[in-house]
Amino acid sequence: xxxxxxxxxxxxxxxxxxxxxxxxxxxxxxxxxxxxxxxxxxxxxxxxxxxxxxxxxxxxxxxxxxxxxxxxxxxxxxxxxxxxxxxxxxxxxxxxxxxxxxxxxxxxxxxxxxxxxxxxxxxxxxxxxxxxxxxxxxxxxxxxxxxxxxxxxxxxxxxxxx
Amino acid sequence: xxxxxxxxxxxxxxxxxxxxxxxxxxxxxxxxxxxxxxxxxxxxxxxxxxxxxxxxxxxxxxxxxxxxxxxxxxxxxxxxxxxxxxxxxxxxxxxxxxxxxxxxxxxxxxxxxxxxxxxxxxxxxxxxxxxxxxxxxxxxxxxxxxxxxxxxxxxxxxxxxxxxxxxxxxxxxxxx
Numbered sequence: 001x002x003x004x005x006x007x008x009x010x011x012x013x014x015x016x017x018x019x020x021x022x023x024x025x026x027x028x029x030x031x032x033x034x035x036x037x038x039x040x041x042x043x044x045x046x047x048x049x050x051x052x053x054x055x056x057x058x059x060x061x062x063x064x065x066x067x068x069x070x071x072x073x074x075x076x077x078x079x080x081x082x083x084x085x086x087x088x089x090x091x092x093x094x095x096x097x098x099x100x101x102x103x104x105x106x107x108x109x110x111x112x113x114x115x116x117x118x119x120x121x122x123x124x125x126x127x128x129x130x131x132x133x134x135x136x137x138x139x140x141x142x143x144x145x146x147x148x149x150x151x152x153x154x155x156x157x158x159x160x161x162x
Numbered sequence: 163x164x165x166x167x168x169x170x171x172x173x174x175x176x177x178x179x180x181x182x183x184x185x186x187x188x189x190x191x192x193x194x195x196x197x198x199x200x201x202x203x204x205x206x207x208x209x210x211x212x213x214x215x216x217x218x219x220x221x222x223x224x225x226x227x228x229x230x231x232x233x234x235x236x237x238x239x240x241x242x243x244x245x246x247x248x249x250x251x252x253x254x255x256x257x258x259x260x261x262x263x264x265x266x267x268x269x270x271x272x273x274x275x276x277x278x279x280x281x282x283x284x285x286x287x288x289x290x291x292x293x294x295x296x297x298x299x300x301x302x303x304x305x306x307x308x309x310x311x312x313x314x315x316x317x318x319x320x321x322x323x324x325x326x327x328x329x330x331x332x333x334x335x336x337x338x
Contacts, residue, residue, distance in 0.1 A: 055239070055250045057267040062237075062250060064230075072230050074237060076252065076265060080293055087263075089252060091232040117256055 025084040028102040028109055032061055032077055032084075032130070035138060039158035043067065050140070050158055086111055088125045094118030096125050107132050113145075123147045136160040191260040194278040194285050198236055198253055198260075198306065201227045201314055205334035209242065212329040218242060225316070225334055238262075240332075249301075262287055264301045270294030272301050283308055299323055312336040 022030075032052075039050040051064045056078075063075040063086075074089040077100075084100035095118050098111035113126040127143035136159060143153040188196075205225040209218050222243045230237050231254075238251040250265040253276075260276035271294055274287035287304040303319035316332040 055248050056265045056269075057246055057248065059267065059269040060250060060265040070232055072232065074230050074235060074252070076250070078265065078271065078294075079269075080271075089231045089235040089254065091234065093231070093234040093255075095254070095256075118254075 023079075023082055024102065025079050025082050025100075028084045028100050029061070029077065029079050031102065031106065031109060031132065032100075033058075034132070034135070035130070036061070037160050038162040039138070040161050041156050041158040043154055043156055048156060048158075050156065084109075085114070086128065088128075090118075090125055092122045092124070094120055094124050098126075098128060121147060126151070127153075189258065190278065191255055191258055191276075193282075194260045194276055195236075195253070195255050197278060197282060197308065198227075198276075198285060199229050199233075200308070200311070201306070202229050202236070203227060203336050204338040205314070206337050207332055207334035210331045210333075212331070215328065215330075218245065218330070221245070223332060223334075225332065260285070261290070262304065264304075266301055268298050268300065270296055270300050274304060297323070302327070 033054050035052045036054050037052060039052070041048050041050070046068050049066045053062045053064075054060075055062050059078060061077040063077065064072065065075075066072050071091050073091050075086050076089070077084065077086045079085075086098050086100065088096050088098070090096065094116050096116040097114045099114050100109050100111045102109050109130040109132075111128040111130075116124045123144055123146040125142060126145040129141040131139040131141070133139065138158055140156040140158065141153060142156070143151050145151050203226075205227070207223060207225075209221050209223050211219050224241050224243070226237075226239045228237045228239075229235075234254060236253040238253065239248065240251075241248050247267050249267050251262050252265070253260070253262045255261070262274050262276065264272050264274070266272065270292050272292040273290040275290050276285050276287045278285045285306045289302045292300050299320060299322040301318060302321040305317040307315040307317070309315065312335060314334055316334065318330045318332070320328045320330070322328060
């Protein structure tokens, strides 16, 4: 798909990234990448499977969630300039974006609402917190804003299976 | 989280209630999106390029298309045997538009708007905008051509700096 020149360009990008100090957004993104793998946990007593995969030659991270129902949202993470962004391809049909910020101790990544495309008639996801406990254990707290302004959330306690 | 599921159920109920109307007045973009959903599955085929790119020409590639987000999105994944390329493309409806966002190996994220041909055999995506650096170019155009249930073609155009197009042609047969 890409020419040799283009491949060379990608290499140059990589070298540049190493040569200069990593941005906070890049550090946060790299932290998120440590979650790559498959995870299992429960939500309200029911099993939940989460997969995180580094894609696009390291430029994106894909998060997939599957419970015992039809829900199967996709969330994409990427660095956008000096920001770490996520775009949540929601089961309700819209696509909220959030900006991530790492805690001073590096153990928590909090994503705050930026904007949303698509209808919000049924609400939208608005806030997510990833808590890194150890290499095989993390939690995710997702918060959904209902159309009436109320919020609902859920804490996913996840153990690595691969 | 329970409300999230409930919200999704509301969407389904609404969809069912208005199914009859929807069938009669289904928008062109919804038809295009539904057409793309028929590609869900695993595909394999050879890559040809113009101008020829020695590093990928004739190589075997794998494409997966998956309907996700309770039918609201399609995930397109592409890999080439022996190469690190693994871009993700998300396809979805945005109001009265069919959009794709291409999470490119080059690190940027172009969006394109899709239109189905009158006879329904192709869906063509035209460049809309791009997020992220385009210093090394960006994906610019894509066409999906539907041949039969087990055979489709994808034509992707990458725009190198200086607006030099590189065209990649994927002739894909369904493997699953």
